[in-house]
Amino acid sequence: MSISLRADRSIFRFAGAEAHRLLNDVLTGVMPGSADGLAHWWALLSPQGKILAEGSASWSEDAIWVDTHHTVADDFFKRMRMYKLRADVEISDMREHYRMGYSPSEVKGATLDRRGPVELGWRVIASVDDAADWSADDTPFHAARIAAGVAVQGNDFPANDAFAHDIGMDMLEGIDFAKGCYVGQEVVSRMKHRGTARRRPVIVTGPAGEASQPVVADGRDVGTIGQVVEGMAVASLRLDRITDPAAATLDGKPVTLTLPAWASYHFGDASDDA
The missing domain is CATH 3.30.1360.120 (Probable tRNA modification gtpase trme; domain 1)
Structure with missing residues (x-):
């Protein structure tokens, strides 16, 4: 192999x-x-x-x-x-x-x-x-x-x-919530218990070009894409600003927004401090 x-x-x-x-x-x-x-x-x-x-x-x-x-x-x-x-x-x-x-x-x-x-x-x-x-x-x-x-x-x-x-580490076992303190632990704990995560990973299909291009939904920038591979990228997007994911664009061209299979969040979710 x-x-x-x-x-x-x-x-x-x-x-x-x-x-x-x-x-x-x-x-x-x-x-x-x-x-x-x-x-x-x-x-x-x-x-x-x-x-x-x-x-x-x-x-x-x-x-x-x-x-x-x-x-x-x-x-x-x-x-x-x-x-x-x-x-x-x-x-x-x-x-x-x-x-x-x-x-x-x-x-x-x-x-x-x-x-x-x-x-x-x-x-x-x-x-x-x-x-x-x-x-x-x-x-x-x-x-x-x-x-x-x-x-x-x-x-x-x-x-x-x-x-x-923002990159889903809390849902993908990148954070050990059972152990004691570590650097930045207070912020992580507050975001978990207060539900104040504003951005979440979204799969973007259809983009071309380089990373860091803005995704637009409902007339507003909702975040930027990462590395583009075979017409797909991961973007950390503001869910609360996306009411119609089917209408998202990048560089004026339509793209498809899909939530990862493991996600427990949804488009339109609003954080406490959005």
Whole structure:
């Protein structure tokens, strides 16, 4: 089975007696404490609740292996070393020696990229030498995640721009609501319990061109699309401004708006502070 190189992902390794505690106390998601076969979705938030970095984490060789988009990798590395303080954790920058890939079916050593009810294939981490014959085309991964309504940082939104709820992390197990505090937890909790999430992921079919183009509904901009792959994109849109999704346009041309299969929200939903 062909493995697609996800060349825009940077890899870091967290090892040591307190590695799990550090990541659990700082990142939003469930952190693996042993090999469970899964790649767990997470975000590093600002104190104001905006996503600074986003990625997945898995357990292998007595360590937690974390990936994030290359545009935020340096900042993520810097911040995690700051949060480390004197904890018994070794944070290793693996960007020079390891690569991350995607496979639509299971391969040896891979972990399942499962986000709530959505299974996005298999996340593969391998040495540069072992990844040398991977396909350079990452379209299969992006086509799969866009069809499922899953947004990713770097391709769909920049750092410090979106809340975790904006990309559905609360519904796709990117947030562990059972654990204690982490950076930005107060904002996440308030949005969950007060129902103040204004934007939600929507699948947009029919767009062409680049990301960041505005979607117009009922005469108003309701948000911008992310990366376009095979005529589809994910957009984080203001649901309360969309009363007629069939009338949406992009660059003056009609597009189709569809809610992801996992969504519990609806067009026209109004938040408490809309």
